[in-house]
Amino acid sequence: MAEEVSSQMNSLSISETNPSSSATISLVSGDDIVFKVEPTIAKEMETVQSFIDETDGKITTIPLPNISSHDLPYVIEYCEKSIAGKITKEFEAEFVKKLNNEEVKELFLAANYLNIKKLLDFLSQVIADRIANKSVEYVRRYFGIENDFTPEEEAKLREELAWTFTGVDPDDEDEN
Amino acid sequence: EEEEVKMIMMIREWKDIPVELLMQILSLLDDQTVITASHVCHGWRDSISFGLTHLSLSWCSKNMNNLVLSLAPKFTKLQTLILRQDKPQLEDNAVEAVSKFCPDLQVLDLTKSFKLTDRSLYAIALGCCDLRKLNISGCSAFSDKALAYLASLCRKLKVLNLCGCVKAVSDTALQAIGHYCNELQFLNLGWCEQISDVGVMSLAYGCPDLRTLDLCGCVLITDESVIALANRCPHLRSLGLYYCKNITDRAMYSLAQSKVKNKMWGSVNGENDEDGLRTLNISQCTSLTPSAVQAVCDSFPALHT
Numbered sequence: 001m002a003e004e005v006s007s008q009m010n011s012l013s014i015s016e017t018n019p020s021s022s023a024t025i026s027l028v029s030g031d032d033i034v035f036k037v038e039p040t041i042a043k044e045m046e047t048v049q050s051f052i053d054e055t056d057g058k059i060t061t062i063p064l065p066n067i068s069s070h071d072l073p074y075v076i077e078y079c080e081k082s083i084a085g086k087i088t089k090e091f092e093a094e095f096v097k098k099l100n101n102e103e104v105k106e107l108f109l110a111a112n113y114l115n116i117k118k119l120l121d122f123l124s125q126v127i128a129d130r131i132a133n134k135s136v137e138y139v140r141r142y143f144g145i146e147n148d149f150t151p152e153e154e155a156k157l158r159e160e161l162a163w164t165f166t167g168v169d170p171d172d173e174d175e176n
Numbered sequence: 177e178e179e180e181v182k183m184i185m186m187i188r189e190w191k192d193i194p195v196e197l198l199m200q201i202l203s204l205l206d207d208q209t210v211i212t213a214s215h216v217c218h219g220w221r222d223s224i225s226f227g228l229t230h231l232s233l234s235w236c237s238k239n240m241n242n243l244v245l246s247l248a249p250k251f252t253k254l255q256t257l258i259l260r261q262d263k264p265q266l267e268d269n270a271v272e273a274v275s276k277f278c279p280d281l282q283v284l285d286l287t288k289s290f291k292l293t294d295r296s297l298y299a300i301a302l303g304c305c306d307l308r309k310l311n312i313s314g315c316s317a318f319s320d321k322a323l324a325y326l327a328s329l330c331r332k333l334k335v336l337n338l339c340g341c342v343k344a345v346s347d348t349a350l351q352a353i354g355h356y357c358n359e360l361q362f363l364n365l366g367w368c369e370q371i372s373d374v375g376v377m378s379l380a381y382g383c384p385d386l387r388t389l390d391l392c393g394c395v396l397i398t399d400e401s402v403i404a405l406a407n408r409c410p411h412l413r414s415l416g417l418y419y420c421k422n423i424t425d426r427a428m429y430s431l432a433q434s435k436v437k438n439k440m441w442g443s444v445n446g447e448n449d450e451d452g453l454r455t456l457n458i459s460q461c462t463s464l465t466p467s468a469v470q471a472v473c474d475s476f477p478a479l480h481t
Contacts, residue, residue: 124200131213139216145191147216
């Protein structure tokens, strides 16, 4: 495993100039970009930390094949704020403003994979806010899911939905 | 390692999102959006069927009956189901569906289901033996025979709200509760006017763990009920005696003394004694004298009356 990774790194030819590099952790994104982070950052990522612990700290280069170099900086930024104790409502609001739907979903999966509970909780709330009180069609579109119900099943679901959403607004229909 | 990578690749398809991840998001949403989510695709429907343990339909002011009939067969892992109503909607067939499909139910709230009959209680008794909390306050049509039957089968009940179940709550029903539901901690018998000391004493003897008992408006009960509770229920923290006009100073002194007895009993068992009355409602108990009430207050410094 270790050889594999270091050869991969050589092929990337990303130069090492940081003198305190022995202390840093290298995170390798799915598209083979290396991100140097402080060990304290790695601690925020339970999956990474347990990998380091399992190898007694000998391995400091961690491949993260499921996370792209586009998403990883966001994750690192959030973890940096977290260890600095600077996760505020304002920061989170700014953070989420930068993200489109696709990025929110990808970061949610990344947070789950890396086991960063705070980020996962935060993004769960972001996704929940974006699908709250939306139609089934909207939710399908949001997640890129195809409707796989048969027309018969759909008819039953439509009825169920009608029961769910009438009576919420008392002006919907006249009371007998 | 390879295995793990494969697992993660699967998650990239949102229709295959693991149950716990989907439920983490849905736990932040209202019940209507949860129902919407169960219509997204088969995968989500099955995940929600498997993962959903808590559902409230109290917002549904129309069609609650149809909705319960439609959802109960899908959401079979429910542990908590809240079906409070302002206008009565639920009918027996919906409760029967719940009892049939949701055997894990532990908390069921049927507040103000005026239309339900004994058929519902029999169904719950047979289908939901795991019930810990049942609220049927305001369900005035149930009979005491059906309630006694339910007590004989739902023996894990800890919380039972029978406020206003005027027909159902008789001495016979309370005897059944005292006999079978020995883990009961909270019982509301408000305005169940036909019960007497016979019923309350069977509770006191059968439910030693009782912490909260509301007897407000139970006009027939006398000091004997309170004395039995004082002697038999060392954990009693809250007692409602509003409008119990027969209650006299004797009842108050028995409560005041129970503190001393329980303390001895508690120290024998090495318990850290957190017990003792905190709440006592004695307004409209017109026979009580200030000195008797003062005696209770002196025994229980934490008490609010």
